[in-house]
Amino acid sequence: MQADDRLAAIHSRIAHAAKLARRDATDITLIAVSKTHPADAIEPLLAAGHRDFGENRVQEAGEKWPALRERYPDARLHLIGQLQSNKANEAVAMADAIHAVDRPSLIAALAKAMDAQGRRPACFIQVNIGEEPQKGGCAIIDLPPLLAAARTADLPVTGLMCLPPNGVDAAPYFALLAKIAREEGVAGLSMGMSDDFETAVMIGATHVRIGSALFGERASKGASA
Numbered sequence: 452m453q454a455d456d457r458l459a460a461i462h463s464r465i466a467h468a469a470k471l472a473r474r475d476a477t478d479i480t481l482i483a484v485s486k487t488h489p490a491d492a493i494e495p496l497l498a499a500g501h502r503d504f505g506e507n508r509v510q511e512a513g514e515k516w517p518a519l520r521e522r523y524p525d526a527r528l529h530l531i532g533q534l535q536s537n538k539a540n541e542a543v544a545m546a547d548a549i550h551a552v553d554r555p556s557l558i559a560a561l562a563k564a565m566d567a568q569g570r571r572p573a574c575f576i577q578v579n580i581g582e583e584p585q586k587g588g589c590a591i592i593d594l595p596p597l598l599a600a601a602r603t604a605d606l607p608v609t610g611l612m613c614l615p616p617n618g619v620d621a622a623p624y625f626a627l628l629a630k631i632a633r634e635e636g637v638a639g640l641s642m643g644m645s646d647d648f649e650t651a652v653m654i655g656a657t658h659v660r661i662g663s664a665l666f667g668e669r670a671s672k673g674a675s676a
């Protein structure tokens with residue numbers, strides 16, 4: 452299948468799930484996760500009109516995206532992987548959205564970089580929704596103070612993000628994230644990947660992050676955070 456056919460197939464699956472949930476499909480942003488894939492795999496999606504892309508690593512994004520953006524200046528880059536505070540400047544300079552904001556030190560570093568650059572990418576607070584020690588994201592109990600810190604620091608908090616536990620039904624975790632977002636007054640929900648995005652859409656996802664279903668399997672599964 453061509454890239455634009457794969458894109459159309461995903462869009463129609465999103466539209467179907469949205470319709471079942473009585474949602475407007477245009478409220479859902481499809482982020483094409485292009486991590487590990489070279490520019491010539493990304494280009495056909497750009498040519499087909501797709502604009503939202505996700506990368507895990509600041510360094511990899513910095514290698515691929517400046518050249519692509521010269522040709523497609525309206526492309527939007529979402530950084531979805533765990534972010535080190537010492538990469539905050541680079542992240543703020545290149546990202547349109549940062550999906551893995553999960554601790555006070557990172558909030559402080561991002562706020563400093565945003566103030567210095569006068570650029571404010573949308574921020575999603577990542578919640579460690581399955582309370583898994585190996586995963587990024589704040590503990591559920593730490594979310595309220597973290598949200599308060601992000602708002603005080605003038606970070607544009609757009610939503611919450613999660614990566615549910617592998618190998619089990621993701622729906623309860625998506626539902627829990629949606630419930631917490633409602634309680635905290637946060638509108639965006641970055642959740643759902645290739646294997647479970649329709650479920651996520653039915654539960655309220657506003658941003659789905661889809662890699663392998665669009666690009667094919669990655670040679671090495673990019674480190675998920």
Ligand SMILES: *Cc1c(COP(=O)(O)O)cnc(C)c1O
Binds near residue numbers: 532646661662664
């Ligand atoms: C790689 C990755 C994705 C995409 O995963 P697929 O299963 O290939 O769709 C989504 N979110 C994050 C945070 C990722 O690291």
